[in-house]
Amino acid sequence: MERVDVAIVGGGPAGASAAERASAHGAETVLFEQGVPREDREDIGPDSTDAAGMLDYWIDIMDFDYREIPDDIIHRELAGTEFIGPNTAVELTTTGMDASYPHFGYTFHRARMDDWLHERATDAGADLRVGTSVTDLETDLRASSPNGPTHTLTLSSGEQLEAQYVVLADGPQRRVTLDALDQFTPPGRSVSDYLSPPNANxxxxxxxxxxxxxxxxxxxxxxxxxxxxxxxxxxxxxxxxxxxxxxxxxxxxxxxxxxxxxxxxxxxxxxxxxxxxxxxxxxxxxxxxxxxxxxxxxxxxxxxxxxxxxxxxxxxxxxxSSTRPIDSPVGANIAVAGGAMGTTSAFHEGGYHVAVRSGKIAGRLAATDSLENYNEIWKRAIGDEILRNISFADIVEEYKPDDWDWAFDVVADMQGDSTENALISNRYSAGLDAMKILAAYKKRKYMYRDGKYVQLAEDDYLY
Ligand SMILES: Cc1cc2nc3c(=O)[nH]c(=O)nc-3n(C[C@H](O)[C@H](O)[C@H](O)COP(=O)(O)OP(=O)(O)OC[C@H]3O[C@@H](n4cnc5c(N)ncnc54)[C@H](O)[C@@H]3O)c2cc1C
CATH class of the missing domain: 3.30.70 (Alpha-Beta Plaits)
Incomplete structure (x- = not known):
């Protein structure tokens, strides 16, 4: 049977970034992408949903210098965003976050961006097999390998491959992730309780x-x-x-x-x-x-x-994906990255940046035999972004049309003449209503502090 150091399931932003980092750190790396046809791409490629907006500080979260992203990927530089309620509206011209990119953000050609990440992974030496699906993954927890558990992946061709480490990056449908992780859930619990596509997406x-x-x-x-x-x-x-x-x-x-x-x-x-x-x-x-x-x-x-x-x-x-993330069963030499782990925020659609960064971290740690640090490191790198989004999504969960009008009026008042992002600033206190929003936000952030936003913690897995 073919044997590699790192196998990656899924070639979206998370998987391609993991492949690039794993290869760059010297691991023999293979990535499987089922391959999807699109009108805007000649060959099959990753399933690049083209709803691509990038905010200034998200580029830093991706750990890219914005100058290295090829020009033909960017559609438009953005100066702001407009939130429209039934009877009111508010405009934000800054994200209010420290960022290296000098504009509010940009929109981009998603398929080209995904293809660029594939090119980078190939250039780093990864073997990208587009057109091959992974249909099953089985983990041998008692493998005799010096680096612990190994995995057997079954491919759509019927062939099998053995890998020391696996990065699951199969996106929000989680076709491989759910069963793969259920190998380690306690009796009576299933990862589907948290991440089943109809409920968590x-x-x-x-x-x-x-x-x-x-x-x-x-x-x-x-x-x-x-x-x-x-x-x-x-x-x-x-x-x-x-x-x-x-x-x-x-x-x-x-x-x-x-x-x-x-x-x-x-x-x-x-x-x-x-x-x-x-x-x-x-x-x-x-x-x-x-x-x-x-x-x-x-x-x-x-x-x-x-x-x-x-x-x-x-x-x-x-x-x-529209849920809260899970930790990965790192003791089984598995990292879950991007949409598969539930890091996309339906609150603002954003997820590309966390997919890239979590994939990069997973790939690097797998290649350097230090995957046990994955859950801690992704939280340190992108945890605040997730904390903010989950807190906001929670606050607005029950909002009705009138509540949106109220909230946008408050935010407009809070902004005054300032360009600061009042949505996440605590420097403004435009009366009781503003304090109400800020208090609710702070309460949620406190509740979910120190990574408490994960639905399934590392300790919940059984090996
Ligand atoms: C309509 C929409 C709008 C969005 N807008 C934005 C936005 O403006 N900004 C933003 O940052 N994010 C946005 N997102 C979120 C963003 O698309 C996701 O967060 C991101 O794609 C997650 O990346 P990923 O690599 O984890 O998963 P995906 O991009 O879903 O990639 C998973 C890949 O795995 C492959 N795959 C799945 N199963 C298998 C298998 N068994 N074998 C082999 N390959 C497999 C799939 O073909 C796919 O290519 C949007 C999403 C949607 C749906």
């Missing part, structure tokens, strides 16, 4: 639309999010500017929610009295565009779908 849908120049100019350097427009925890539509005058118009919503679950359907702008079920993703987008631009434009004629983009005919549907 949201569904995201997006369309590529060509906008008239004058409309595109309204948001060419900003991301727009509409909160309180559709029901569901962290459910919201957005617009991200791409190249030319193409923008991605998309939304995120919980899986399996029904109209009967909505207390006050009449309060949501994207629901209609005649609805007998919740609208589909494409219906929500049509309604948003109609609401925003329908008075002056014929949506399908003036803001058409661009069919040659995305995954298929200008549209994409994806799961997005």
């Amino acid at each position: 949201h569904i995201a849908y997006q369309e590529y639309r060509e906008f008239p120049d004058e409309l595109f100019a309204e948001f060419e350097d900003r991301l727009k999010f509409w909160w309180g427009y559709m029901p569901g925890e962290t459910a919201y539509p957005w617009v991200f500017p791409n190249d030319g005058t193409v923008a991605r118009v998309g939304l995120t919503m919980p899986i399996g929610m029904e109209l009967a679950d909505v207390d006050t359907p009449g309060s949501y702008k994207l629901l209609e009295p005649a609805d007998d079920q919740l609208p589909s993703g494409s219906e929500y987008i049509s309604r948003l565009l109609e609401l925003e631009y329908g008075d002056e434009y014929d949506i399908e004629e003036d803001i058409p779908i661009v069919e040659g983009r995305g995954k298929s005919k200008g549209t994409e549907t994806y799961p997005i």
Whole structure:
């Protein structure tokens, strides 16, 4: 049987980054990526959902110098973001975080970025096998290897391969991760209790639309999010500017929610009295565009779908992780990275940066026989980002449309003339309402301090 030092399952940002670091540190490394066709890529490649926004400080979290990222990956430099509530709006022009990148952020061509990470991994010497899935993973805890447990991976070709260390980076569907980790869960508990895709993920849908120049100019350097427009925890539509005058118009919503679950359907702008079920993703987008631009434009004629983009005919549907992370069973020589471990935040869609960084750490530690430090090191490197997002997601969990209006009014007041990001600053106290938001935020952060946000801790695994 073929034998390698490090095997990686999944070739998204987490897996490719792990492969690059593991190889650069001298490990014989192989990465398996099932390979997905896309309209915007000639060959099959990773499953690059193209909803790509990057904030200034996320580049530092990725541990990249922004100058090394090739120009053709970047679509647009961003100057800010706009949060729109049912009757109010607030604009942020800074993330309020220390960052080396001199702008608010950028939008980028996701498939090109993923391909660049593949190139870097190949250049470092990793063996990337795109088009091969991993179908099973079994761990031998009592292996005679001096470095402890080893793994047998079964591939879609039917072949098997043995690896000393495994990095699971199979994204939010976790097709290999769930069973692989269940080898070490105590009786009566399963990793699916925490990370099963229907409960731990949201569904995201997006369309590529060509906008008239004058409309595109309204948001060419900003991301727009509409909160309180559709029901569901962290459910919201957005617009991200791409190249030319193409923008991605998309939304995120919980899986399996029904109209009967909505207390006050009449309060949501994207629901209609005649609805007998919740609208589909494409219906929500049509309604948003109609609401925003329908008075002056014929949506399908003036803001058409661009069919040659995305995954298929200008549209994409994806799961997005929307839960809290888990620790990895490092005692079994396994690290879980990126979306598979539950680090993406459905609160702001962000996850690319934590995927890259957790993958880099996992790859380096696997190659240097020090994987036992993984859980501690990823938390030190990116734990605050996760703590912030989880705390915010918790606060807004029960928000109804009126609450969003209230919160945005408060944030606008808090900002005053300042450019500081009031959302995460505690230097402002614009009255009782502001203090209420800050107190709720601090309480959540305290509750989840010192890594208490993990759903499954390292000690919970049995070896
Ligand atoms: C609609 C949407 C919008 C988003 N917007 C943003 C954004 O603006 N900014 C941001 O930072 N993040 C964003 N994210 C989140 C970001 O896409 C994820 O956090 C990131 O892709 C996670 O990277 P990953 O490598 O962990 O997983 P993925 O990117 O999901 O990669 C997993 C890879 O594993 C492969 N794979 C799966 N199973 C197997 C198997 N058994 N064998 C071999 N290969 C396998 C898949 O084909 C895939 O390529 C968005 C996500 C969605 C869905």
